[in-house]
Amino acid sequence: MRQGSGRCVRAGLLGFCLGVGALLMVTEETEAAPAGKTPDEFEKTGFDALPGWSDDDHADALSAFLRFCRSSGTLLSKGPIRLSAERADEICKNALAAEGAGHSAAKTFFEAEFDPYVIDAKGFVTGYYEPELAASRTQSDAFPAPLLNAPEGLVQITRSNRPRNWPEELSHGRQTAKGIVPLPDRPAIMAGALEDEGLDLVYLSDPVEAFFVHVQGSARLRLTDGAAMRVGYAGKTGHPYTSVARVLVNRGEGTPEQLTMTGLRKWFADNPDRRDELLGQNRSYIFFREVEVEDPKDGPIGAAGLPLVAGRSLAVDLAHLSIGLPVFLETSLSDVKGLSDVEGLTADLRRLVIADDTGSSIKGAARGDLFVGSGLAAGRIAGDIRHAARMTVLLPKPARSERGNR
Numbered sequence: 001m002r003q004g005s006g007r008c009v010r011a012g013l014l015g016f017c018l019g020v021g022a023l024l025m026v027t028e029e030t031e032a033a034p035a036g037k038t039p040d041e042f043e044k045t046g047f048d049a050l051p052g053w054s055d056d057d058h059a060d061a062l063s064a065f066l067r068f069c070r071s072s073g074t075l076l077s078k079g080p081i082r083l084s085a086e087r088a089d090e091i092c093k094n095a096l097a098a099e100g101a102g103h104s105a106a107k108t109f110f111e112a113e114f115d116p117y118v119i120d121a122k123g124f125v126t127g128y129y130e131p132e133l134a135a136s137r138t139q140s141d142a143f144p145a146p147l148l149n150a151p152e153g154l155v156q157i158t159r160s161n162r163p164r165n166w167p168e169e170l171s172h173g174r175q176t177a178k179g180i181v182p183l184p185d186r187p188a189i190m191a192g193a194l195e196d197e198g199l200d201l202v203y204l205s206d207p208v209e210a211f212f213v214h215v216q217g218s219a220r221l222r223l224t225d226g227a228a229m230r231v232g233y234a235g236k237t238g239h240p241y242t243s244v245a246r247v248l249v250n251r252g253e254g255t256p257e258q259l260t261m262t263g264l265r266k267w268f269a270d271n272p273d274r275r276d277e278l279l280g281q282n283r284s285y286i287f288f289r290e291v292e293v294e295d296p297k298d299g300p301i302g303a304a305g306l307p308l309v310a311g312r313s314l315a316v317d318l319a320h321l322s323i324g325l326p327v328f329l330e331t332s333l334s335d336v337k338g339l340s341d342v343e344g345l346t347a348d349l350r351r352l353v354i355a356d357d358t359g360s361s362i363k364g365a366a367r368g369d370l371f372v373g374s375g376l377a378a379g380r381i382a383g384d385i386r387h388a389a390r391m392t393v394l395l396p397k398p399a400r401s402e403r404g405n406r
Contacts, residue, residue, distance in 0.1 A: 053328065079355075125387055311345055
């Protein structure tokens, strides 16, 4: 939800996972299409026109889709494309009927309930993941870098609460007895601006690792006592996000191809004395909360409030697509090393994914950020996914009772 301009702020609990590949992305804002109208950039097509459609594991895709049916009110609950409660119930009833009946039944469900529309726009996909790191509940020389809880009074700025002359670039602030005031930015927090407020949640071994957790918006942690812990997005200072990789590119210290997450890590390792200056170029700062881990196999929580599914969850722009829509993703990852280390990903990727996350760096109808998984292997792959893609969104057909009137 995704920290890009704030990714995976995702709008939900994880409201902020920015994709690793998105670190270098600069895209233009686009206006949302009116609800209830098929957007102009959507071109209706047929399932037989989708290369690789019949070869996908539709039962696996159905399993990912069914999360929305088991969580009341989440199907197409956010975004411009909405469903009536009755139609959502009808779709979910048929989805549940297809569960466990195999690939063919799942494929038939999607074809019966949805129409495919190619998104007629330049497509681009990046990858994001959930870090898995060593951590401690107490600060020490071995674990000096804190992740902070949200400060008291943190609020999002809206039309209704925006103070007069509030800076346009600040999306959040702090409610005080004297009104809403700006929060300190990253350089100020690094210098100790919030030090006296007792906000420390947990400590990591490296400020650079902490920064990448800010970028991802969540992490799995292994504490020094052996216990597991998950942290997720709890808010942000609201200052604009600046890609530190883009800063280095603009300074002539590398190319976008060189400054993937792996390249950035190398730069930090080679330039320890310049680390804090570069980190401070990104004024946005993320706050975290401890997230209860019900099933360690589950991914982090996305914008729908549901665990993400590795290889099946896609962060999208909610100005164009709605949470819960199936999207057929086509891209070539032939130059990405180690794909076999992550279950389900292939060099010629043609698969049905589910739009169930978002992020403020994700801009455009055909812009997606694929959740790759958790841990180091997923992180290496996610950092190298920055590829052109074609996306076909599956829009719900009218209710069966309405189809004869079309």
